Amino acid sequence: MSHEKDKLTAEAKTIQIGVRKKSRRDFIKEVMKMPGGEKILECIQCGSCAGGCPTMFAMDYSPMQIIKMINLGMKEKVLSSSTIWVCSACYTCATRCPRNVNFPTLMMSLRNKTIRENLVKDCAKSDFHKYFFEVVNKYGRFHEPELLVKFLDMTNFDSLLHNARLGLRLFKRGKLQLRAPKIETSWVCSILEKTDQKESQ
Amino acid sequence: MKYAFYPGCSSHSTEKEYEDSTKAICKVLDIELVEVPDWNCCGAIDAVYSFKPLYSIALAARNLAITKKMQMDMVTPCSACYFTLNRTNKILREDAGTKSKVNEALANIGFNYNGSVRVWHLADILLSDIVLQKIKEKVKIQLTNLNVASYYGCYLVRPPKICNFDDPEHPTRLDNLVETIGASKVDYYGKTRCCGALLGITDEELALKMSKDILLSAKNSGANCLATACPVCHFNLDARQKDIESRFDIKINLPVLHFTQLVGLAFGIEPKQLGLQRNCVSPRKIYPLTMTSVS
Numbered sequence: 001m002s003h004e005k006d007k008l009t010a011e012a013k014t015i016q017i018g019v020r021k022k023s024r025r026d027f028i029k030e031v032m033k034m035p036g037g038e039k040i041l042e043c044i045q046c047g048s049c050a051g052g053c054p055t056m057f058a059m060d061y062s063p064m065q066i067i068k069m070i071n072l073g074m075k076e077k078v079l080s081s082s083t084i085w086v087c088s089a090c091y092t093c094a095t096r097c098p099r100n101v102n103f104p105t106l107m108m109s110l111r112n113k114t115i116r117e118n119l120v121k122d123c124a125k126s127d128f129h130k131y132f133f134e135v136v137n138k139y140g141r142f143h144e145p146e147l148l149v150k151f152l153d154m155t156n157f158d159s160l161l162h163n164a165r166l167g168l169r170l171f172k173r174g175k176l177q178l179r180a181p182k183i184e185t186s187w188v189c190s191i192l193e194k195t196d197q198k199e200s201q
Numbered sequence: 202m203k204y205a206f207y208p209g210c211s212s213h214s215t216e217k218e219y220e221d222s223t224k225a226i227c228k229v230l231d232i233e234l235v236e237v238p239d240w241n242c243c244g245a246i247d248a249v250y251s252f253k254p255l256y257s258i259a260l261a262a263r264n265l266a267i268t269k270k271m272q273m274d275m276v277t278p279c280s281a282c283y284f285t286l287n288r289t290n291k292i293l294r295e296d297a298g299t300k301s302k303v304n305e306a307l308a309n310i311g312f313n314y315n316g317s318v319r320v321w322h323l324a325d326i327l328l329s330d331i332v333l334q335k336i337k338e339k340v341k342i343q344l345t346n347l348n349v350a351s352y353y354g355c356y357l358v359r360p361p362k363i364c365n366f367d368d369p370e371h372p373t374r375l376d377n378l379v380e381t382i383g384a385s386k387v388d389y390y391g392k393t394r395c396c397g398a399l400l401g402i403t404d405e406e407l408a409l410k411m412s413k414d415i416l417l418s419a420k421n422s423g424a425n426c427l428a429t430a431c432p433v434c435h436f437n438l439d440a441r442q443k444d445i446e447s448r449f450d451i452k453i454n455l456p457v458l459h460f461t462q463l464v465g466l467a468f469g470i471e472p473k474q475l476g477l478q479r480n481c482v483s484p485r486k487i488y489p490l491t492m493t494s495v496s
């Protein structure tokens with residue numbers, strides 16, 4: 001019963017904020033179904049999220065702006081913003097939000113959407129998720145050196161030198177585990193196969 | 202006390218000293234840690250979740266399903282794993298649709314899981330009243346020369362619905378531990394600020410700045426060492442400290458220790474056994490006086 005009521009208020013709010021175009025309305029509805037997007041229409045634009053965000057200086061739109069833009073159905077701008085990739089998922093905003101908007105989880109869901117729909121502009125950041133997945137899928141556990149090597153920019157001498165220094169420092173302290181982790185990984189593929197089927201449903 | 206121990210990938214490889222020091226102090230405190238057999242990556246917060254959400258939930262659920270068979274509570278020293286595993290529990294308890302999908306995948310490898318295993322952070326175990334009392338009794342060397350800034354970071358206290366170790370805005374429990382081992386606590390601005398976590402790989406510039414703010418605020422508040430409770434935070438604050446210094450042209454030189462290493466020092470355990478020689482910023486200058494003469 002209360003679920004029905006929630007749905008109605010949500011619909012009413014959608015009309016209230018003047019979003020009449022179908023494509024825009026569809027985007028809002030889609031986001032509301034994602035993990036983290038359930039409460040976006042409740043946002044009162046108080047700015048608690050933006051005030052506490054430790055990475056806001058590197059974002060093109062603040063968390064509060066992104067929520068407003070979603071509520072206005074601005075799909076392209078939201079999905080191409082740097083905000084969704086810069087969020088470090090520290091959950092300061094979600095902890096302080098008086099309306100319980102789960103912003104970091106929503107950012108993860110939006111990343112997933114941009115990756116699935118091939119809308120990624122900044123490849124380095126989305127590649128991280130892909131590589132991380134590949135490494136875990138190969139060994140069952142995370143193996144740092146393999147991921148870091150994939151991220152090396154062979155054309156940039158400064159960055160190579162910088163990473164070599166970090167690597168050397170870790171190596172000297174015995175922190176660089178070059179040997180890959182070994183666990184029983186045959187199960188990994190079977191989980192992947194099953195979840196992949198389900199994910200596309 | 203007996204717990205299923207889930208070290209997590211970082212504490213098992215790059216930050217091996219965290220696992221070593223954890224085992225060393227748990228031995229003194231009679232806490233038995235049984236490693237979860239054939240454990241796998243938990244999915245690391247958003248790393249796998251952003252790429253394949255259902256797969257990442259299934260990865261975490263597999264660890265929990267193994268622990269369920271062990272019939273023990275799980276304890277992990279890693280805050281990121283603590284968050285990820287507890288989030289998985291919450292999703293599986295509340296979202297019936299996801300639960301059935303994940304269980305179908307798990308059934309493929311002979312497991313079934315419904316979100317019933319309790320996951321603790323190591324700090325939660327060590328700071329329970331009984332264990333804290335025991336720590337007090339076992340302290341051999343009072344670390345009175347230390348001003349410790351305890352760093353909570355994100356996932357020990359946030360989001361409070363998943364990680365409820367302490368108050369999310371002004372946590373104080375690690376400070377209690379610091380005082381128990383005879384050191385002084387330092388109150389500073391950065392104790393719950395984010396260190397940058399996995400941004401260290403994708404956007405190093407950004408992560409360096411975030412870590413710099415934490416280190417400087419601790420140092421300016423009079424700390425002579427910083428205690429962390431998460432291997433990812435430790436990597437950003439300790440291993441990257443040299444990079445921060447050269448990038449921003451400043452001198453920090455603040456030793457960053459895992460909180461278990463500090464407790465170990467107070468117990469009089471050999472620094473080598475606690476893996477202190479592996480810390481990138483040398484902690485030698487903060488060793489208790491009786492120890493510096495030994496090593």
